[in-house]
Amino acid sequence: MVGVLEIKNLQKNFDAAKVINDFSMSVVEGTLCCLVGPNGAGKTTTMDLITGRLKPTSGEVIFRGDVISGQTEPDIARRGLGRKFQIPSIFKELTVAQNLEVAYSLEVSALRNLFSFFNPKCEERIDEVAEMVGLSQRLEIVAGTLSHGETQWLEIGMVLMQDPTLLLLDEPVAGMTEQEIAKTAEILNELKKKKTLIVVEHDMGFVREIADEVVVMHMGSLLAQGTIEEIEKDQRVRDVYLGTEDH
Numbered sequence: 001m002v003g004v005l006e007i008k009n010l011q012k013n014f015d016a017a018k019v020i021n022d023f024s025m026s027v028v029e030g031t032l033c034c035l036v037g038p039n040g041a042g043k044t045t046t047m048d049l050i051t052g053r054l055k056p057t058s059g060e061v062i063f064r065g066d067v068i069s070g071q072t073e074p075d076i077a078r079r080g081l082g083r084k085f086q087i088p089s090i091f092k093e094l095t096v097a098q099n100l101e102v103a104y105s106l107e108v109s110a111l112r113n114l115f116s117f118f119n120p121k122c123e124e125r126i127d128e129v130a131e132m133v134g135l136s137q138r139l140e141i142v143a144g145t146l147s148h149g150e151t152q153w154l155e156i157g158m159v160l161m162q163d164p165t166l167l168l169l170d171e172p173v174a175g176m177t178e179q180e181i182a183k184t185a186e187i188l189n190e191l192k193k194k195k196t197l198i199v200v201e202h203d204m205g206f207v208r209e210i211a212d213e214v215v216v217m218h219m220g221s222l223l224a225q226g227t228i229e230e231i232e233k234d235q236r237v238r239d240v241y242l243g244t245e246d247h
């Protein structure tokens, strides 16, 4: 099956360092793919290459049949690719609803920005998204007073306001309590019924809860791709990653 996202023979060199080395992977529409691997494996660089923050030295990123590698970050975002970074960048003085409204406005033309406040579609979308990320009861709360987990969910919501086809999340449960991690798993398991997701994650317990497919990177290359059960049985993966003491 052709994936919604295809990465082919990706290469990224920083001077003499080959950080991404002949890396290929594919993500099927409507699935959640976890990108895992030891520190320095190249996960963040891969996300940067997908979203256009970095340009590959060679190789291709293909999104819905079009080659997007080489395009600018805003152009790639406009095609329907949304990314949530690990460090939240919410507006702390604004309410949850206002943060979502700002995120909606960012998507579109200056003219629509002007009118978004009065736009019933924006209001409707805020309600839909708040429901998706479990913040329906928190819309009037000032964002700076949210818990760490709620802040992360708000940021996922802000990316969702732009209705991306493919959502990329960088370590969404870092620093969360057990309860918050369980709720995040619920949110993502619902979300993957509507979206395709790539999640970079270190927490293998969480990966087990959410992943349809797991891609393991090691030293900039693909080590293994499969279900969590297949990955956990793979001796090469156990050797370089799961078997290490710090994971």
Ligand SMILES: Nc1ncnc2c1ncn2[C@@H]1O[C@H](COP(=O)(O)OP(=O)(O)OP(=O)(O)O)[C@@H](O)[C@H]1O
Pocket: 014, 017, 019, 037, 038, 039, 040, 041, 042, 043, 044, 045, 046
């Ligand atoms: N701008 C850069 N210049 C030189 N080397 C870089 C640059 N960015 C990343 N690297 C190197 O590329 C390798 C991969 O880094 P990357 O951050 O992609 O790994 P990662 O898998 O995301 O690691 P972690 O899990 O620790 O976040 C590392 O060895 C890193 O030092």
